[in-house]
Structures are given as C-alpha cells and as structure tokens.
Amino acid sequence: MIGDYVRSLEGIATLGVVGLVASFAIFLGIVVRAFRTSTGHCTAMANLPFDDDHAVTPHDDEGTP
Numbered sequence: 563m564i565g566d567y568v569r570s571l572e573g574i575a576t577l578g579v580v581g582l583v584a585s586f587a588i589f590l591g592i593v594v595r596a597f598r599t600s601t602g603h604c605t606a607m608a609n610l611p612f613d614d615d616h617a618v619t620p621h622d623d624e625g626t627p
Contacts, residue, residue, distance in 0.1 A: 568574065
C-alpha cells in the first residue's frame with residue numbers, strides 16, 4: 563500500500579539527488595573553511611578563557627515557588 567503511493571509520486575527520485583548534492587555542498591564548504599582557517603586564528607580561539615561569569619551555584623530556595 564505505501565509502496566504503491568510512493569511509486570505514484572512524481573519526481574520523488576529528484577529529492578534524493580537534491581538532498582545528496584546539498585549535503586555534499588555543505589560538507590565541501592566546511593572542509594574548505596577548515597583548510598583556509600589560519601593557524602593564528604586557531605591558536606587565538608584555543609587560548610580564549612572559559613566564561614566563569616555564569617557558574618552554576620546551588621540555590622538555597624530550591625523547591626519553593
């Protein structure tokens with residue numbers, strides 16, 4: 563039943579090709595960006611400190627509305 567419905571859809575095969583091309587383009591863009599990123603930028607990002615301003619602290623009033 564479902565197979566008959568899927569076979570009756572026009573252009574369903576093109577959706578797979580479009581999805582594959584879009585996924586490949588995104589992957590290729592990420593790879594190109596990774597190779598074009600300078601070593602200095604990567605080092606600067608690696609040396610950034612963690613954000614300690616929003617540290618999790620226990621609350622004394624837990625459970626109260």
